[in-house]
Amino acid sequence: xxxxxxxxxxxxxxxxxxxxxxxxxxxxxxxxxxxxxxxxxxxxxxxxxxxxxxxxxxxxxxxxxxxxxxxxxxxxxxxxxxxxxxxxxxxxxxxxxxxxxxxxxxxxxxxxxx
Amino acid sequence: xxxxxxxxxxxxxxxxxxxxxxxxxxxxxxxxxxxxxxxxxxxxxxxxxxxxxxxxxxxxxxxxxxxxxxxxxxxxxxxxxxxxxxxxxxxxxxxxxxxxxxxxxxxxxxxxxxxx
Numbered sequence: 001x002x003x004x005x006x007x008x009x010x011x012x013x014x015x016x017x018x019x020x021x022x023x024x025x026x027x028x029x030x031x032x033x034x035x036x037x038x039x040x041x042x043x044x045x046x047x048x049x050x051x052x053x054x055x056x057x058x059x060x061x062x063x064x065x066x067x068x069x070x071x072x073x074x075x076x077x078x079x080x081x082x083x084x085x086x087x088x089x090x091x092x093x094x095x096x097x098x099x100x101x102x103x104x105x106x107x108x109x110x111x112x113x114x
Numbered sequence: 115x116x117x118x119x120x121x122x123x124x125x126x127x128x129x130x131x132x133x134x135x136x137x138x139x140x141x142x143x144x145x146x147x148x149x150x151x152x153x154x155x156x157x158x159x160x161x162x163x164x165x166x167x168x169x170x171x172x173x174x175x176x177x178x179x180x181x182x183x184x185x186x187x188x189x190x191x192x193x194x195x196x197x198x199x200x201x202x203x204x205x206x207x208x209x210x211x212x213x214x215x216x217x218x219x220x221x222x223x224x225x226x227x228x229x230x
Contacts, residue, residue: 004156032215043118043206043221044157089157093215102219104156 002027006090006105013080013112021075021108023064023090031092033057033066033073034102038087047075047088080112116141118222120207126228127197134193135225137207142187147208148180151224157206163190197229 007022025033032051036044048057050066050073057064062077073090090105117140127133137146148160161182163169169182183191194201207222 036221041223043223044208045221046219101159102157106154106156 002031002092002103004090004092004103004105006088006108008106009087009109011108011110013110015082015112015114016079017112019075019077019080019084019110021088021090021110023073023075023105025071025073025090025092027071027092029094031094033064034091034093035062035064035073035075036089036091036104038089038107040086044089080110082112082114085110085112116143116209116211116220118207118209118220120205120222120225122225123223124226124228126230129198129229131197132193132195133197133227134191135205135207137190137192137209137222139188139209139220141211143209143211144187145210146184146190147210147219148182148190148192149206149208151204151206153203160192160205194227197227199229201227202229203227 003026005024034049035047037047038044048059050057053066053068055066064073064075066073087107087109089107091102093102119138121136146163149157150160151157159172160175160180161169161171163182163184165184165187179195181193204224204226206224208219210219
């Protein structure tokens, strides 16, 4: 079945450092890919998405490119802020999973220090 | 967008008891979902609850253990029955306004459950 694998955390960075959180997927068909963010005490929020190969999703300075050849959707940000500290989830939907059920990775905690 | 609230936000329960978690959405939604997030693991879909029909459970989850109600287009409950310590987890409610894709899905803040 469909699955998502993302790097384990926590990822600890200083403010203004470059961020990469790796995400790879296994899916049949052509899934849509997502990054969700969960700030402390809040629900998951959609951060960005890409629906087909070579699409780049972007939001709030974060970017991720849908790479079908490497089945990857790595999250990047050029300069992180303390306020980016959160848990980030990679997810996919569609492909052959019927009604576009969301399948999540295990989440990566990001800690940014001043 | 949709704002989702859950009650309780957290609870500590004794084994063998049951807990009902409430999920309220601030607008009418077509699809509602219940997820479980066990420590250090990803979110796992328990069931899909559409108004006017029986909930659809994922493999490994059964109605007797996780009965779900969906009485209207803004509300759902999940009951965790006959609890054991293995049920300690975060339970998340989620909703989609229509039959659109997953990018329209919203999540509640979760209910943190500890079973002793």
